[in-house]
Amino acid sequence: MKLAFIGIGNVGFALANNLQKKNHEIIIAHNNIKSKSVSQAQERNNAFKALPVQNAIDLADVIFLATPFKLNEEILKSLDFKGKTLVDCTNPVGPGISHGLESKFSGSEKVQEWSTNANVVKSYTIYGFENLNNSHFLNYNVKPVMMIAGNDQSSKEKIRILNSDLGFDTLDVGNLSQSLHLEHMTLLWVKMVRANGHHPNFTWAYLERK
């Protein structure tokens, strides 16, 4: 697939780099070609192209949003996603690792509201970027799970394919409104690791008895 990345920092680079190795085409959707993270990403992987944001969106099959949440409204308001899939990798985090929107609604529902003609899917948010850099747990015969939420089934199917390429099993937890609960899972992981010192190289797995 052709994949555009708005934001190519910790999260964007980890996903783009591993997906490029699985033969996806990566386009950095930049708003500033002099950005340090854009040049660093291209130094680390010279297969990445870079285009202004709307041009990158126009070429892409799937667009990833991996930017600081507080910038999202400003970034998104001038763009047209033309019915494409927008993967929301962002998390609204407030003071003291609280929910940044006071748990009234999810960040992903705001991303959907701010985006023109996008089918938003929340994914890649419930773990730190360390597990997006490396999602392989060789001593187990189950894969790590990636939980996703969204309203558009065909968009979620695309993300299921990308998850599989990255080494994740996909658990579809339902409509985009379920994102609020995924964002609370994020806060659990972040508090454990970033505040309480748990090591970052761990994920959740999905086990089901039929």
Ligand SMILES: NC(=O)c1ccc[n+]([C@@H]2O[C@H](COP(=O)([O-])OP(=O)(O)OC[C@H]3O[C@@H](n4cnc5c(N)ncnc54)[C@H](OP(=O)(O)O)[C@@H]3O)[C@@H](O)[C@H]2O)c1
């Ligand atoms: N860090 C984690 O472990 C983790 C895990 C899961 C989800 N998340 C979420 O993922 C998001 C990104 O986190 P991160 O750690 O990857 O952040 P980061 O390393 O700071 O990267 C942010 C990226 O956004 C770009 N950006 C900023 N303003 C932009 C604009 N107006 N247009 C286009 N690009 C812009 C930055 O470019 P410049 O270099 O030019 O500023 C940079 O490439 C956050 O919402 C975070 O909550 C983080």
